[in-house]
Amino acid sequence: MADQFEISFAGIFLSSAIAACFAELCTIPLDTAKVRLQLQKRATLSEEEGGTGAKYKGLFATILTIAKEEGLLALWKGIIPGLHRQCLYGGLRIGLYGPVKTFLIGSAATGDVSLFIKILAALITGAIAIAVANPTDLVKVRLQAEGKLPVGVPRRYAGALDAYYTITKQEGISALWTGLGPNIARNAIMNAAELASYDHIKEVVLEIPGFSDNFLTHLLAGLGAGFFAVCIGSPVDVVKSRMMGESVYKSTLDCFFKTLKSEGPLAFYKGFLPNFGRLGLWNVIMFLTLEQVSNASFFIL
Numbered sequence: 654m655a656d657q658f659e660i661s662f663a664g665i666f667l668s669s670a671i672a673a674c675f676a677e678l679c680t681i682p683l684d685t686a687k688v689r690l691q692l693q694k695r696a697t698l699s700e701e702e703g704g705t706g707a708k709y710k711g712l713f714a715t716i717l718t719i720a721k722e723e724g725l726l727a728l729w730k731g732i733i734p735g736l737h738r739q740c741l742y743g744g745l746r747i748g749l750y751g752p753v754k755t756f757l758i759g760s761a762a763t764g765d766v767s768l769f770i771k772i773l774a775a776l777i778t779g780a781i782a783i784a785v786a787n788p789t790d791l792v793k794v795r796l797q798a799e800g801k802l803p804v805g806v807p808r809r810y811a812g813a814l815d816a817y818y819t820i821t822k823q824e825g826i827s828a829l830w831t832g833l834g835p836n837i838a839r840n841a842i843m844n845a846a847e848l849a850s851y852d853h854i855k856e857v858v859l860e861i862p863g864f865s866d867n868f869l870t871h872l873l874a875g876l877g878a879g880f881f882a883v884c885i886g887s888p889v890d891v892v893k894s895r896m897m898g899e900s901v902y903k904s905t906l907d908c909f910f911k912t913l914k915s916e917g918p919l920a921f922y923k924g925f926l927p928n929f930g931r932l933g934l935w936n937v938i939m940f941l942t943l944e945q946v947s948n949a950s951f952f953i954l
Contacts, residue, residue, distance in 0.1 A: 673743025683931035779844025
């Protein structure tokens with residue numbers, strides 16, 4: 654990322670929001686496929702598919718199935734709350750990262766920042782950002798899950814704004830923060846994996862002779878950030894999607910143990926490949942865009 658000390662908080666927030674929204678727009682079909690795979694339960698497959706087995710069987714097959722059965726635009730279901738989420742979450746988690754990191758090391762500190770401080774700063778900013786943006790995440794998952802309803806069953810929500818209104822009216826305003834526990838766990842962990850690894854990998858790559866602060870360095874750091882994020886965050890990501898997509902779980906632990914009991918530990922890595930495909934691509938697009946936008950003279954103090 655560009656030097657956070659040279660750019661105002663407003664500049665970093667805006668450039669981060671732009672970069673995150675652009676990455677979201679490009680990759681949400683992969684996220685929709687991931688959510689469908691995560692919500693697909695082994696126990697109900699025979700009932701839902703008449704004994705034919707899993708409806709969704711992989712990243713590209715899931716994308717093709719959704720496009721064929723529901724239309725191409727169904728792959729972008731949830732894009733409006735997804736953009737709402739990235740404006741808030743993307744802007745806050747990256748915008749606060751520099752100031753929190755500075756606070757943790759002290760303004761008088763000199764030299765390289767340790768990996769531990771980078772991880773701690775990213776954990777804190779990820780938790781703060783998603784606590785604010787949780788309603789947008791909930792609505793996004795609910796809209797993405799709509800397509801798995803049987804044919805002929807009326808959809809619950811007409812769109813993003815209707816979903817916010819309907820959920821608040823029917824379930825109470827606190828329902829917008831359903832799944833906040835696993836969501837904070839997931840996003841704090843994944844934010845630490847993404848930002849700290851990007852920050853650290855970029856520093857390591859720049860120390861290699863022949864490398865400079867350019868496209869290739871940003872590409873390698875972005876791929877590394879996506880890989881670490883999905884390896885670490887998949888279990889909490891599955892629990893978050895299950896809790897937000899359905900209302901049958903009493904708590905985070907209830908969701909975890911019911912999933913473990915009925916489907917086994919591998920269930921927590923359902924959608925791993927589409928998740929990595931999405932997060933790897935998402936991080937590359939987001940960080941490449943962020944580096945360019947944040948370096949624009951408009952944002953420099």
